[in-house]
Amino acid sequence: MTQKGITLKDVAAAAKVSRATAARALNSYGYVGDETALRVIEAAERLGYRANLVAQALRSGQLPIVGFVPGDIQNPFFARIAHDIEAELRKHRHNLLIASSEENVEQEKDLLESLRSLSIRGFILAPTSATDSEHILQLAREGAPIVLIDRVVQDLQCDSVVVDNEGGAREAVDYLVSNGHDRIGLLRDDSRIFTAQERLAGYQNSLLSHGIALDESLISVSHSTVEHAVDATIRLFSRRNRPTALFTVDSLMTQGALLGLRSMGLSIPHDVSLVGFDDFNLATFTDPQITVVAQPISEIGPLAAKFLLERLAGKKIAPRHVRFPTRLIVRGSVAQIHGR
Amino acid sequence: MTQKGITLKDVAAAAKVSRATAARALNSYGYVGDETALRVIEAAERLGYRANLVAQALRSGQLPIVGFVPGDIQNPFFARIAHDIEAELRKHRHNLLIASSEENVEQEKDLLESLRSLSIRGFILAPTSATDSEHILQLAREGAPIVLIDRVVQDLQCDSVVVDNEGGAREAVDYLVSNGHDRIGLLRDDSRIFTAQERLAGYQNSLLSHGIALDESLISVSHSTVEHAVDATIRLFSRRNRPTALFTVDSLMTQGALLGLRSMGLSIPHDVSLVGFDDFNLATFTDPQITVVAQPISEIGPLAAKFLLERLAGKKIAPRHVRFPTRLIVRGSVAQIHGR
DNA sequence: TCGTCATGTGAGATCGATCTCACATCCGAA
DNA sequence: TTCGGATGTGAGATCGATCTCACATGACGA
Numbered sequence: 001m002t003q004k005g006i007t008l009k010d011v012a013a014a015a016k017v018s019r020a021t022a023a024r025a026l027n028s029y030g031y032v033g034d035e036t037a038l039r040v041i042e043a044a045e046r047l048g049y050r051a052n053l054v055a056q057a058l059r060s061g062q063l064p065i066v067g068f069v070p071g072d073i074q075n076p077f078f079a080r081i082a083h084d085i086e087a088e089l090r091k092h093r094h095n096l097l098i099a100s101s102e103e104n105v106e107q108e109k110d111l112l113e114s115l116r117s118l119s120i121r122g123f124i125l126a127p128t129s130a131t132d133s134e135h136i137l138q139l140a141r142e143g144a145p146i147v148l149i150d151r152v153v154q155d156l157q158c159d160s161v162v163v164d165n166e167g168g169a170r171e172a173v174d175y176l177v178s179n180g181h182d183r184i185g186l187l188r189d190d191s192r193i194f195t196a197q198e199r200l201a202g203y204q205n206s207l208l209s210h211g212i213a214l215d216e217s218l219i220s221v222s223h224s225t226v227e228h229a230v231d232a233t234i235r236l237f238s239r240r241n242r243p244t245a246l247f248t249v250d251s252l253m254t255q256g257a258l259l260g261l262r263s264m265g266l267s268i269p270h271d272v273s274l275v276g277f278d279d280f281n282l283a284t285f286t287d288p289q290i291t292v293v294a295q296p297i298s299e300i301g302p303l304a305a306k307f308l309l310e311r312l313a314g315k316k317i318a319p320r321h322v323r324f325p326t327r328l329i330v331r332g333s334v335a336q337i338h339g340r
Numbered sequence: 341m342t343q344k345g346i347t348l349k350d351v352a353a354a355a356k357v358s359r360a361t362a363a364r365a366l367n368s369y370g371y372v373g374d375e376t377a378l379r380v381i382e383a384a385e386r387l388g389y390r391a392n393l394v395a396q397a398l399r400s401g402q403l404p405i406v407g408f409v410p411g412d413i414q415n416p417f418f419a420r421i422a423h424d425i426e427a428e429l430r431k432h433r434h435n436l437l438i439a440s441s442e443e444n445v446e447q448e449k450d451l452l453e454s455l456r457s458l459s460i461r462g463f464i465l466a467p468t469s470a471t472d473s474e475h476i477l478q479l480a481r482e483g484a485p486i487v488l489i490d491r492v493v494q495d496l497q498c499d500s501v502v503v504d505n506e507g508g509a510r511e512a513v514d515y516l517v518s519n520g521h522d523r524i525g526l527l528r529d530d531s532r533i534f535t536a537q538e539r540l541a542g543y544q545n546s547l548l549s550h551g552i553a554l555d556e557s558l559i560s561v562s563h564s565t566v567e568h569a570v571d572a573t574i575r576l577f578s579r580r581n582r583p584t585a586l587f588t589v590d591s592l593m594t595q596g597a598l599l600g601l602r603s604m605g606l607s608i609p610h611d612v613s614l615v616g617f618d619d620f621n622l623a624t625f626t627d628p629q630i631t632v633v634a635q636p637i638s639e640i641g642p643l644a645a646k647f648l649l650e651r652l653a654g655k656k657i658a659p660r661h662v663r664f665p666t667r668l669i670v671r672g673s674v675a676q677i678h679g680r
Numbered sequence: 681t682c683g684t685c686a687t688g689t690g691a692g693a694t695c696g697a698t699c700t701c702a703c704a705t706c707c708g709a710a
Numbered sequence: 711t712t713c714g715g716a717t718g719t720g721a722g723a724t725c726g727a728t729c730t731c732a733c734a735t736g737a738c739g740a
Contacts, residue, residue, distance in 0.1 A: 281622065359726090398697095
């Protein structure tokens with residue numbers, strides 16, 4: 001199939017030197033006569049020589065490839081991060097291999113297993129589970145450089161880049177409370193995803209600090225897909241004495257809530273106030289626009305890539321844990337409640 | 341860094357056989373004694389042996405990796421396709437390396453150049469340019485299996501999976517005409533992207549077939565980003581005698597149009613009717629929902645992957661060109677024009 | 681009893697780049 | 711004049727898996 005392939009041997013022959021000398025000339029190390037070097041470089045150019053990265057990798061034990069395992073590449077959040085990581089890696093002549101775990105721990109295990117035998121240089125992971133992580137610990141034990149994003153793993157000492165989920169959620173709920181709401185629904189994720197738990201904690205802490213009793217019946221658990229969120233929303237708002245406001249833990253759920261509320265004929269913010277975690281392009285297209293807790297997405301990918309590249313370059317320092325603050329973007333989906 | 345690494349040699353030693361025999365036992369070829377085979381397999385299992393794919397690749401000349409070069413991984417259209425391709429490849433133990441061209445021919449050239457030296461097995465491309473494609477032809481000449489998606493390249497004989505851009509655009513404009521519109525604006529792309537040209541042709545052909553004269557002043561050229569589309573929309577609708585309807589050639593432009601029209605205080609469909617090419621999740625969240633020409637996105641990725649895998653398996657048949665039909669999804673963004 | 685063939689196994693070559701040696705020069709210093 | 715160092719270069723080993731070839735057995739028909 002793939003024929004051709006000018007090897008170093010061809011170049012060496014063309015320049016009438018040994019392979020060793022050709023390698024020295026092309027990679028400029030060791031002693032090489034000026035004239036010889038020129039001859040080699042000229043020959044390489046003429047033949048269109050390109051080093052075989054696989055052969056290099058066999059010797060060095062590493063391909064210039066970094067593996068990225070996001071929860072779901074279709075999620076715009078991860079797509080953006082993937083793009084940023086790739087752009088950053090490319091500057092350092094590395095490629096990005098993307099393998100989506102689809103938020104499935106078993107698949108995540110399989111993927112890492114298969115990426116391991118590829119002699120990949122390092123990993124950027126958004127672990128699906130905060131607890132079932134033996135496979136990741138194992139990977140780390142073998143010495144593979146790892147950077148975690150969006151979520152962390154217990155007992156794993158490595159660089160991580162996450163956002164302040166608890167604080168962001170708290171700020172969102174604080175905002176609803178300050179607008180007079182005290183029956184605030186929560187649409188959350190049933191998975192053991194790290195972020196979902198932190199956001200739940202933020203919700204609870206906010207209510208606690210305002211002396212509002214936690215009401216389990218206001219918390220609806222769902223999968224993180226638009227369809228499930230629609231159902232969960234409808235269930236939540238079909239009860240008597242329904243909430244006056246809703247906080248959703250991610251953008252897919254926010255979209256589901258939007259559709260669910262619309263199908264029930266409930267208008268935002270007149271009937272229900274809404275705040276979502278994670279900004280999304282749709283949020284400014286609705287009427288009213290949706291108030292959200294925004295994450296600094298554009299900073300996550302580049303920083304994660306930077307951390308990993310530093311590790312690949314051999315930097316030996318204690319793991320760095322960066323937690324970006326979130327930002328409440330007030331738009332029009334929250335109304336003030338008057339009296340009661 | 342990466343230590344460990346149980347090699348075939350270790351397994352062979354543990355099983356007290358030569359490397360050759362160990363290889364035979366593990367890959368089941370040639371003659372191996374039953375008992376010996378068992379001993380090798382047991383040893384491999386016990387040591388946790390994993391074949392080094394890089395070493396295999398050096399011999400075979402090919403890594404189990406397929407390169408995907410989309411226009412932009414952040415575009416949900418490509419993100420979905422990437423996901424589908426990856427899922428399909430994974431069934432055949434292949435990995436997907438994604439390198440976004442960002443709709444830039446030069447970057448596309450660089451990427452292909454760098455992927456080439458990786459001994460990648462095949463490529464799935466969405467070429468940025470329909471004409472500047474010498475680098476792709478070169479790749480094909482070297483024998484690399486290629487499947488084109490979304491866009492084709494002149495003079496390149498290889499499998500392709502695209503949609504009926506001309507027909508879809510024609511149907512959209514036909515629909516506007518059938519609702520009484522005859523001043524129909526077009527928001528198009530200035531790039532030489534294949535799809536943009538075909539969609540333009542569909543627009544022109546529809547008008548032609550209805551005896552409506554082409555009015556260049558109704559065509560606004562812009563880049564394919566939301567921001568540029570906003571500007572272009574505002575320019576288009578700032579003229580006197582503005583169009584009564586607008587057709588946009590991709591989802592980013594449709595979003596831009598939405599924002600642009602809103603900022604001008606023009607309501608849909610009362611003041612302006614709108615049809616966009618490419619469905620997008622936002623389209624059902626707006627009020628009214630947007631009428632679009634939908635592409636069968638879920639079929640493109642799997643089919644492209646299937647084609648490529650067949651080529652990798654050595655299938656030698658004439659290139660296949662699949663062109664999926666589009667589907668007009670009527671929602672609420674088009675109003676009937678009465679009289680004139 | 682002697683080939684012939686089926687069956688098993690190992691030594692060594694191979695893929696391409698790189699690195700370690702060993703071996704040449706040639707210089708200036710002792 | 712001789713020795714040590716700086717400078718250049720090539721032969722061969724190495725990375726890990728696989729494949730070819732040669733060499734063993736043992737069985738079986740002639």
